[in-house]
Each structure stands twice: as C-alpha cells, then as structure tokens.
Amino acid sequence: MNSTDESRHPFLKGLSKHRGAPPTVVVIFGASGDLTARKLVPAIFNLGVDNLLPGEFHLIGYSRSEIPDEEFRSAMDQAIEEHSRRPLNKEIWERVRQHTTYHAGGYGDPESFARLAEKINKIEADLGRDVQRLFYISTPPSVFEPIIRNLGACGLAEAHLNTKLASKVIIEKPFGKDLESARHLNKTINSVFEESQVYRIDHYLGKETVQDLLVQRFANAIFEPIWNREYVDCVQITVAESLGVGSRGGYYDTSGALRDMIQNHTMQLVALTAMEPPVSLDPESIRDEKVKVVKAIQPLELKAEGGDVVRARYANGLVNGQPVKGYMEESGIPEDSSTETYAALRLSINNWRWKGVPFYIRSGKRMARRASEIAIQFKRPPGILFSEGNKFDVASNTMVVSIQPDEGVTLVMNSKIPGLETRTQPVKMHFRYATTFGSNTPEAYERLILDAMVGDSTLFIRGDETEASWKLITPILEHWKACGSHGLEEYAAGSWGPLASERLLWEKGHQWRRSG
Template identity: 45%
Template structure:
C-alpha cells in the first residue's frame, strides 16, 4: 500500500491580501488557505492579513471569513477547534491602497511578526483588487525597503492582465520597474485545476501517446469552455471584456500550450514556460481581412432558463442596449511548427450554452476501412482522446471494438479514467495549489511577461477587426441553451468536421 509523501512546508510566511474584504478572498483565497492549513501545508509561523477600506477589525474580519469557510470551503469547519487554531493567524489592516503614507502599517506588521518569530519571513502581496488599482499599489509597495528582496517577496496579480496588448505591456513595464520577474506571479486559476496539471503527466509520463502526438496522426484538437450561466450581476465588468478577452486570451490559450508544447528537458518552472512560449510564438498570426474566416462571435438573445424568461445580453443590467460585446467566441488557431503543421485547433467559449463543460478533444486520423466489409464500418467513429476538466474530471479514450455476434460489426467504445473513482484523496481546489506554489516560489503554473505579450499579439487582430464593426444588427444572436450561433458550425464544417458536444 502506497502513502502520500509528507507535506513539505514553506518557511515562515506573511500573506497580505489587498481587497481582503472582497468577494474573491471570501469565496476562494481564505478557504484555500484554511484547507492548506488543515492538510499541514502551511508553515507553523504564518500570518494572513486582509487589507481594505471596509470597517472591520481583527475579530469582525475573522467572523466574516468564517462565514465564507462554512459556505465555500470543501472542508467546511474541518476537525473540531480547527478554526479556533487557524483564526488567530488572521488579521485586518484598514487602509487605502492608494495612500502611500499608510504603507508603514505593512512594514510595522512585518517587523512585529519577524521579531516575534525570530526569523525573516517570506512576504506575499496578493492583488485581489480592480485592475486599475494594481499599478498604484505596486508603486507604493516598492517604497518598502524589503520589497527589493527577490528571494523573500512576491506579488500576485489576478487577471485580466491588461485590456489589450498595449495596456498589458504598460502594466508589465511598470511591475518590472519595481519588482524582478521572479517576484511577479500572474495567476490564472484554470491552471491550478488537477485535470489541467494532469495534462503534463498524461503527455510526458506515458510512452503511449507521444509517438502519435503530431499532425501525422492527429486530425484536429478542440478546446471548449462552456457555461450555462449568464452575467450573474457582472454586466459592468463583462461589457468591457467579452468572451475572447475573458476566456480565450488567457485560460484557453494556456491550455492549448499544454496540449501542443514540446517535451521539456525538466520540470523546472522556466523550462516549462519556455516550451509554452515556443507554442505561442509558432501560432499563426491572422491578417485583418482573414479574421471572418477563422473567428466567429455572438451574443445570447432572449429565452428561458429553468422555465423562467431569460433576458438577452443587451437587456442585462450594466450592458449597453446596442452592445457589440461578444458572449460567445470561437476561433481556429494553427501552430506552424514541425509537430502541428496544418492541424487546426478549434477553440470556443460562451455563456448561456447548453451545458457547463470544459473539455479538450484530440481526434485522430481515421484508420483505413478497406480491410473490413461495408456493414462493419457503418457505426465507425474516429479514435478520440477526450479530457474533461470540469465539471466531470476524467480522461476517455474512444476506439473501435467488435460487437458480440456471428457477424463482423464494429461499435465505438470507451475506456475511462475518472478522478473520483480512481483516487480516494480529496482533490484540492485550484487556488490551494496556486497559493502553495507562490509560497514555495514555484512559478511553473504562472504566466511570464513574454507569455502574456505573445498571447495578446495572437488575439489582437481579431479584437481590432471586431471593434471596427459597429452595426448592432450584424451581431449573430444565439438562443440560451444552444451551443452558440449557427455561424460557429462553419468554422469546423469547412474542414469537414463538427463540434464535439457530447
């Protein structure tokens, strides 16, 4: 019987969360830190400090976060007295991140804790704030003398990282003027999911797939991130973003990199990230007059949800009645290198679609049929590798098998690996994995400045082309509960394929 290795704890750590009184900390960050504490991954000496303008003190802040644990943590209250042991490590600083004079409160907190612990601490600053506040906070932090310590101090920046290529470059330039690249952790929670990380194990720990993982055997790859929900009160944010920026530019392009990357020589952070950048640099750039042949967008219209009327996107609160912001986007990408030359990567995402599903489908080229009688191939389907990220977490391999009986009839069948049935351990939430990596100084799952830049370069021609189209009547509309606008089918049909919706 095998056992899991004992947790390796990081050194003494102080986590400062700007926007600590906000929703992300309430729902995700503190529940993740609490779970890491229960599993023995946090250091014995740690501090979690929320920073915000809300009227909390240490006690009322802890009470508020305890409500978030009860509602959102996968472990809820945990063992008896666990919260009572964890909560004294949680505190609150009421301050305005834009007030440079207030930052002595952070320095005082660090000095007090290091004196109490008798040792220097790793210091993490998590930017759980609106994107426009990040530059000011980073500038103010840089005035603290200890922030120049590349080995101990890290800054975590949430997406969106820029609104376009120019703003992303400006943000990178500002951050890099105050911090070293190895101090900056650009977080994408998608990459912390167990099934996403398992892509590396699937590809590089098994000799089964690598010989056929190329354009000679792979016909196409599809990546889908579909949501059944609409805006859920986020109209103001989404109106300035859209599906291409919100999902494809970051989440789905990063998944594509993990599917398409070359085998690394090691699992060091920069080696993995170098391989991802190689993929992005090999991605075919599209000319403005070609955008309509490789990209489709759409908006959800009126319909029903759970038997009740559902408003169209343009009727949602905070949305322009003539909005040209897409709630659905589909793009065909090509990676122009020796491994993937000519293989299409079909990527799509959208809101109010038929099912909640994040899936990667690798379809292999067909085997020759001529050895079999015609009736044997009537139900023939291509071999597929289907990697489900959420809500199901499994990997399925589809192949042909002979149907029982006296005739040679073939049916597609599947072999399945399922996380829930194969492993008894609880799967950590994405933020647990990512926060622990920040504490350990492991940047493998975080984007580097050049990755961000390349990803924006890839999508900018599409965004610019769409921005030039201002006629609201020209926006394709799709029904809630469908798989998007009819135009999306043309992306795959022109190559003789179709979207995988099952």
C-alpha cells in the same frame, strides 16, 4: 509518500518540499471581496488541515473599508463554513485565526503602506527571525499599479531580496486588456519586482486535470509518439458556461468572451496541449515551451464574415428547461452594445509538430451545459476495412480531457457489437478522478497558494507569455471594434453556439463534438 502517490503528482514533487514552506506573512489586497471569502481563505484553511502551512503563518487582510480585527476574523469563519470543501475545524483554524488581522487603507495611499510595512516588521521582530512576505492582489485591475508601486515605495517589495525569503506578489487576471496595456502592466511590475518574484495566477492551471495533461502526454509511451500532425486530425478546446452574465452585466460588457475566457484560460489549455516536451521539470523549462508554442500560432484571418474567428451573443432561450432572457435584456447592458458572449477561433500552429493541424477553440455563456474539455481527435484509419455501407459505425479515435464539471479522461474507440455478424460502434473508456481518487480533491487555489509560498512558479504565467497571447488576440479586438455590430451573430441560450461557428470546422472537414 510512496512511489505510487508520487507518480500521481503532475510534476513528481512530493509533499516533503511543500512542508518546508518558510515563515510567511500573507497580505490579501481586496480582503473584503468575493474571491477572498469564496476561494482564498477556504484554501488557506484547507492547507492548514493538511499541515502544509508553515509553523509561523500570519494573515493580513487589506481593503479600504474600516473593519475591526475580530469582525474580519468572524467573516472569515463564516466564509470557511459556507465555501470550504471541508467543514470548519475550529482547533486547526484557530492556529491561523489568532494570527489573522485586518489593515484598512487606500490602495494609492503611501501612508497606509508604510503602516503595513511597520506591522509586518513588528511580526518579524516578535518572531525573532526573517519572514517571507507574500502579497496577493485580488482587486480590480484599475488599482494594480498603485498597489505595486506602493509596495516598492515602502520597501516591502525588496525585503530579503536575493534570498529564499524574497517577497512575492500574486496577481489575479486580467493581465491587461490588450497588448499595449499588458506591456505597460509588465513594465510597472518589473520596475518594482524581479520577474522571479511575480506569480500571475490563472486558477485553471491549478485544476487537477489540467496538470494531469502533461503526465498523460509525457508519462505514457502510448500517447506522445502519436501526439503530432502525422496522427492528429484536429484539436478542439471548449470552455462553456450555462450561466449568463447575471449581476456582472456592466463589467462584462467592457470585457466579452475573448478577453474574459479565450485570452487567458483557453490559451493556457492550448499551450499545454501543444507544447514540446520540456528539457526538465524545472518551472522555467516548462514555461519556456509554453511561450514558444504561443509564439508559433499564426496571425488569424479576420473578416466581417468568414475568416478564422466567429463572435456571437446569446438571445433568449431555454437552459435546463427554464426560460432565460437574452444578453441585451440583462441588467446593465447598453443599448448599443456589440460585446460578444461567445467566441470561436481556428488556430494554426506553424511548427514541425502541428503544421496543418487545426486547433479549434470556443468559449461562451448561456450554452447547453457547463463543460470544459480538450479533445484530441485522431485521423481515421484508411477506408479499406469496415467501410461497407452503414454496417460499420466507425468514429474517429478521440482522447477527451474533461476539466469541469467532472474531471477525468475519456478515450473513444471502436468495438464490435456482440452478435453473429460483424457490426461496429464507438465505445468510451472512462477514467474519473472522483471514482479513482475520491471526490474531495484539493481546490485549484490551494495548490497555487502553496506553490507560491514555496517558490514553485510552474503553474503561473510569465510576463512574456501574457504578451505573446495578447499579440495574437489584440488584432481581433481591434477588428471587431472597427466592425461594430456587423458580423455579430446570435445564438439561442441553451444551445452550443451560433451556426456560423460550425463553418470554422466544415471548411476543414470537421464538426464540433458534443461536449459533456
């Protein structure tokens, strides 16, 4: 890898370290589920294509259903053909396929875990060398606890502890549903695993543009000196989906936008945008700064109407020109539901860098388009020049980090319109990943699974960070529960959310930017 390639890497770590992944057995709990087929196995296949899997690699699928080994392998073949970013290469996949097996058992059944431990110990004995155990929990949160406790009871959690081959566990969100449950989950995890063995995964942190945010900030001298309250007017973070709840209505109604998107994905973007420079690129140094900034967010003002929070649900409307039904008409939604499909928050960070700079965050379903972005809006120059009537169209300089669907960075500047008189208009300078680096970039899960195998926890969430985030969010949930449907707004499907969310910005002299 040359220096140019290395400079593109968000944490300046070359592939040479990744190629040193130790012999590993990966066990996927929930192997018959959708995530395994759509993301996890295609990610493992693509790591194989890139020669980033260890020479001794075994994959075990664990689920309740009785599935013969060959049937499971065939299902994974099909998953790669349907969902991989690259076509199935049978020669490369065969190296993993021949070491892929299936293990049926209940998540609360100690005997099934004892048999799993025997299977892994036999793999290790046959290889004649120690192997790392990597457990990926891709199940409903209701079975997180029995899986973790059984991994401890059968001895798998403590295998090769205090060595580079110590067992690791990857846990998919949600990490609790409020502060109390998050603390309980962390207590359960830490009763079995050391925190250094735990990898709480949020796939947003595996996206190239999210990782690139730190490079944009700390590797470019033109940005970091003005990334503060002296120059930044406000920060807007949008995570919008055009899809509705679909067939997940029953599940979604127990969650809502605040739990489903704001507490995890969106708060991660806040932390990376607002964090102080870490003292090094060491994973713990970066995670320390993320926790500090989340803890610095002030408690929100909560009112049935007004305050720092707005919630709403979508009504019928048009999305991409097609009529769609409202949330209350979706399958599985109770008649007395007060669940929000949209949430917007106005955050205040009480530290030296950001005092007085509002952070506006929003997330919703059935919005105008799918778009996830971070917009840093800078203060306008003094209104001395270029302020004469409507002759000069001068916009705030804005840096927009686009996370999806088109990864890249846009800088909004003001420029003179060609002509004999001086007139201005805003223009955009675009950088797109697909244009510069090609469109076939690695999927987020590829990066995250690889990092877990080599023991790099940079892009994973620490237990104290989940609790700090829930400490901010839980009072909102409790307030909404007490209010019932009072204060729950509506917005037309295909719009950018309720009018009430504009108030959050109007009160501070801002307005939502048009995303996308």
